[in-house]
Amino acid sequence: xxxxxxxxxxxxxxxxxxxxxxxxxxxxxxxxxxxxxxxxxxxxxxxxxxxxxxxxxxxxxxxxxxxxxxxxxxxxxxxxxxxxxxxxxxxxxxxxxxxxxxxxxxxxxxxxxxxxxxxxxxxxxxxxxxxxxxxxxxxxxxxxxxxxxxxxxxxxxxxxxxxxxxxxxxxxxxxxxxxxxxxxxxxxxxxxxxxxxxxxxxxxxxxxxxxxxxxxxxxxxxxxxxxxxxxxxxxxxxxxxxxxxxxxxxxxxxxxxxxxxxxxxxxxxxxxxxxxxxxxxxxxxxxxxxxxxxxxxxxxxxxxxxxxxxxxxxxxxxxxxxxxxxxxxxxxxxxxxxxxxxxxxxxxxxxxxxxxxxxxxxxxxxxxxxxxxxxxxxxxxxxxxxxxxxxxxxxxxxxxxxxxxxxxxxxxxxxxxxxxxxxxxxxxxxxxxxxxxxxxxxxxxxxxxxxxxxxxxxxxxxxxxxxxxxxxxxxxxxxxxxxxxxxxxxxxxxxxxxxxxxxxxxxxxxxxxxxxxxxxxxxxxxxxxxxxxxxxxxxxxxxxxxxxxxxxxxxxxxxxxxxxxxxxxxxxxxxxxxxxxxxxxxxxxxxxxxxxxxxxxxxxxxxxxxxxxxxxxxxxxxxxxxxxxxxxxxxxxxxxxxxxxxxxxxxxxxxxxxxxxxxxxxxxxxxxxxxxxxxxxxxxxxxxxxxxxxxxx
Amino acid sequence: xxxxxxxxxxxxxxxxxxxxxxxxxxxxxxxxxxxxxxxxxxx
Numbered sequence: 001x002x003x004x005x006x007x008x009x010x011x012x013x014x015x016x017x018x019x020x021x022x023x024x025x026x027x028x029x030x031x032x033x034x035x036x037x038x039x040x041x042x043x044x045x046x047x048x049x050x051x052x053x054x055x056x057x058x059x060x061x062x063x064x065x066x067x068x069x070x071x072x073x074x075x076x077x078x079x080x081x082x083x084x085x086x087x088x089x090x091x092x093x094x095x096x097x098x099x100x101x102x103x104x105x106x107x108x109x110x111x112x113x114x115x116x117x118x119x120x121x122x123x124x125x126x127x128x129x130x131x132x133x134x135x136x137x138x139x140x141x142x143x144x145x146x147x148x149x150x151x152x153x154x155x156x157x158x159x160x161x162x163x164x165x166x167x168x169x170x171x172x173x174x175x176x177x178x179x180x181x182x183x184x185x186x187x188x189x190x191x192x193x194x195x196x197x198x199x200x201x202x203x204x205x206x207x208x209x210x211x212x213x214x215x216x217x218x219x220x221x222x223x224x225x226x227x228x229x230x231x232x233x234x235x236x237x238x239x240x241x242x243x244x245x246x247x248x249x250x251x252x253x254x255x256x257x258x259x260x261x262x263x264x265x266x267x268x269x270x271x272x273x274x275x276x277x278x279x280x281x282x283x284x285x286x287x288x289x290x291x292x293x294x295x296x297x298x299x300x301x302x303x304x305x306x307x308x309x310x311x312x313x314x315x316x317x318x319x320x321x322x323x324x325x326x327x328x329x330x331x332x333x334x335x336x337x338x339x340x341x342x343x344x345x346x347x348x349x350x351x352x353x354x355x356x357x358x359x360x361x362x363x364x365x366x367x368x369x370x371x372x373x374x375x376x377x378x379x380x381x382x383x384x385x386x387x388x389x390x391x392x393x394x395x396x397x398x399x400x401x402x403x404x405x406x407x408x409x410x411x412x413x414x415x416x417x418x419x420x421x422x423x424x425x426x427x428x429x430x431x432x433x434x435x436x437x438x439x440x441x442x443x444x445x446x447x448x449x450x451x452x453x454x455x456x457x458x459x460x461x462x463x464x465x466x467x468x469x470x471x472x473x474x475x476x477x478x479x480x481x482x483x484x485x486x487x488x489x490x491x492x493x494x495x496x497x498x499x500x501x502x503x504x505x506x507x508x509x510x511x512x513x514x515x516x517x518x519x520x521x522x523x524x525x526x527x528x529x530x531x532x533x534x535x536x537x538x539x540x541x542x543x544x545x546x547x548x549x550x551x552x553x554x555x556x557x558x559x560x561x562x563x564x565x566x567x568x569x570x571x572x573x574x575x576x577x578x579x580x581x582x583x584x585x586x587x588x589x590x591x592x593x594x595x596x597x598x599x600x601x602x603x604x605x606x607x608x609x610x611x612x613x614x615x616x617x618x619x620x621x622x623x624x625x626x627x628x629x630x631x632x633x634x635x636x637x638x639x640x641x642x643x644x645x646x647x648x649x650x651x652x653x654x655x656x657x658x659x660x661x662x663x664x665x666x667x668x669x670x671x672x673x674x675x676x677x678x679x680x681x682x683x684x685x686x687x688x689x690x691x692x693x694x695x696x697x
Numbered sequence: 698x699x700x701x702x703x704x705x706x707x708x709x710x711x712x713x714x715x716x717x718x719x720x721x722x723x724x725x726x727x728x729x730x731x732x733x734x735x736x737x738x739x740x
Contacts, residue, residue, distance in 0.1 A: 324702035329709065516720065519713035526710050598717070658721055 011094035013061030023154030090168035131262030139255035310339030337521025340605030360493035379472030391421035437644025584643030642696035654685035
């Protein structure tokens with residue numbers, strides 16, 4: 001097997017690193033988490049010329065090697081540790097052509113680590129709109145590096161970049177800055193104390209606030225080397241930054257011309273409107289409304305098609321396979337369970353398409369800014385905004401993202417309230433219940449169903465803010481963190497990047513949730529198909545005797561229903577029915593509630609399996625049909641407006657996610673908080689669902 | 698035939714139960730790659 005070239009993509013946030021990564025790797029990528037930390041790691045393979053392959057690692061965005069957050073620590077740790085399996089043979093520093101000066105600080109720092117560096121000046125296609133021109137040969141000479149102009153859509157510079165990667169051994173590793181110019185005495189003595197160590201690497205280790213790897217400040221002290229105080233080190237760091245900017249300014253003065261008269265600027269105007277204290281919120285509200293409307297409009301046809309296809313597949317399975325329990329398990333458990341998740345692919349994909357477009361255009365950063373303004377009034381710090389907004393995808397990474405909140409109480413409050421925001425796992429439950437109980441029709445062109453979905457999202461967010469306000473009073477936080485966020489330039493989204501993001505996220509949703517749903521569906525099917533005692537095993541005789549004098553009674557259906565009620569699952573469901581009856585739920589919904597503790601999406605699959613077992617028709621029904629035709633013994637419908645709204649509210653507030661509880665335990669290092677969270681959220685959910693059902697009923 | 702089907706159902710059930718128990722760390726098995734357990738669950 002030929003050796004792969006290890007390439008790290010490094011750069012400031014918002015320089016289009018991921019676009020470049022997508023252009024290099026296409027779909028040959030995988031997303032994981034760095035061990036023990038919050039940050040996402042993207043890896044991919046890029047085919048180069050002469051059959052050589054490159055292993056591309058997309059590192060989190062960082063402004064410099066002076067770490068202040070976990071993301072930045074990660075980049076530094078990797079670049080300092082030659083033994084790390086991901087240590088790069090060559091680093092591609094991605095910079096934004098509009099922020100070249102600031103971006104080059106990181107470039108000079110990495111070059112000083114003597115790692116071969118290629119400078120990719122990204123978004124070069126925007127140069128003409130910004131009146132920027134670059135003299136590349138001159139800049140290459142001044143910066144002593146290979147420079148490639150690239151564009152976000154991958155149409156520019158990719159083949160040159162690949163060629164450069166193949167020939168990385170020819171790249172100069174001469175440092176940009178002579179460290180002795182910062183403080184001659186200090187760096188000379190450092191150099192003599194550690195003659196075998198690389199000087200800049202030593203300096204990075206010493207100057208960091210945190211210790212990295214095995215070379216920490218304490219061990220340096222032991223070796224008779226007098227380290228400086230923190231304030232002196234900070235002063236040296238400032239001097240280093242000034243030296244770097246002097247070097248960069250000299251290079252850019254010769255190689256870069258910016259003619260602002262030629263620049264076409266719309267950013268300031270757009271920012272003024274989109275972050276306006278009234279219009280900003282109004283626009284955001286309209287955008288959300290449009291997204292939810294479109295999710296409903298566009299996904300109803302594929303959703304119905306998938307639903308019917310799975311019902312047909314289940315019927316077909318029963319037809320062609322020999323009759324028996326395994327065939328029943330396949331048709332009623334496995335196919336129904338898988339159908340319960342696949343049916344939501346269209347909506348999930350559409351939701352991720354819109355979120356991805358909002359992120360790509362740079363609008364999401366404006367939303368964070370808008371929300372920061374609201375949250376401050378309720379005692380949440382600006383830094384809580386990002387976890388709360390990212391909680392709309394999944395609460396787990398959102399809770400882990402609270403680690404950059406320095407104040408413990410603020411962090412705790414954010415952790416405790418984040419599960420209220422509507423995560424993507426709630427979406428399937430909302431969609432199916434809304435489709436069942438909310439009437440069709442529209443208000444000002446927006447369907448009632450889309451409005452309900454939007455209200456649920458706002459309710460979740462509102463509840464998070466309200467709980468934070470209450471917790472803030474109880475826990476009494478005084479110190480506040482401040483959010484510093486860079487507003488990226490507005491960009492037209494690159495279709496390839498949007499599609500790759502949607503594909504990755506939908507795949508992860510379907511596969512991760514799908515495996516749990518499948519396993520739970522199988523267990524539930526067995527529990528619903530077997531039962532103890534005579535009532536279950538002798539159901540045929542009991543029902544035949546009971547109904548022998550009645551005509552027009554579907555005996556088969558009565559037997560199936562009797563067996564289901566006396567199956568293991570029926571017994572469990574019936575035992576919890578008294579608790580959930582006041583909320584308008586029957587025992588089957590109760591089973592759905594219990595099963596969805598594993599993951600909320602399991603709810604729909606669970607009901608699909610239970611109803612499928614109770615169905616005696618030759619033709620399997622779709623999930624929606626089964627749910628809408630479900631009736632109590634008196635003939636009244638199970639899913640009515642009252643019970644549906646009650647269920648929606650229950651899911652909006654309840655802590656139905658074991659993984660989230662586990663992560664809260666991990667992050668707070670105690671069972672106290674997740675248990676409190678579970679009890680309080682469930683109580684709120686119960687009370688709200690109870691009140692809504694009693695009023696609407 | 699019915700016995701074979703019953704056995705298949707039993708095996709499928711066993712695999713599902715083991716999968717769920719391992720997924721939520723109720724029984725041992727594959728240790729999480731992450732040193733402190735973060736990243737488990739969602740990914």
